[in-house]
Amino acid sequence: MTDKLAAQLLDAAKSFSSMSPAEIQALLRRAAMRINNRPLPSRSAILLQEVAEMADEFAEEHDMTRDEAVNAILIDWGVAAGHLEIDDLDDEDE
Incomplete structure (x- = not known):
């Protein structure tokens, strides 16, 4: 996971208290999908x-x-x- 998502996760770990729950939730969802190796379908969005x-x-x-x-x-x-x-x-x- 040496990409933008990995950098965002590391930044989030450093500044966890300044992030909103929605921001944390979005990052965790993206990370979970990456771990599951399940890419998002083209032209789709994950809604909170x-x-x-x-x-x-x-x-x-x-x-x-x-x-x-x-x-x-x-x-x-x-x-x-x-x-x-x-x-x-x-x-x-x-």
Whole structure:
């Protein structure tokens, strides 16, 4: 594990008290997957449990799949933060 993840784990061990539980959880999940030698599928993301639950609730309320809900949430955030313009979206993304 002589890569970026290993360096992040070593840094985390040195500054454990300054990290949030979510940051520690994400690092540990990545390390566990690496140890299991199970690469992430291309174009996928691992959501924190709380985020997954929120996305699932949003999806249920709007009769969407989780993927559609996550895309809608990220598009709303991107537009509100100025990272994405409505004109940049395809018709099927709106």
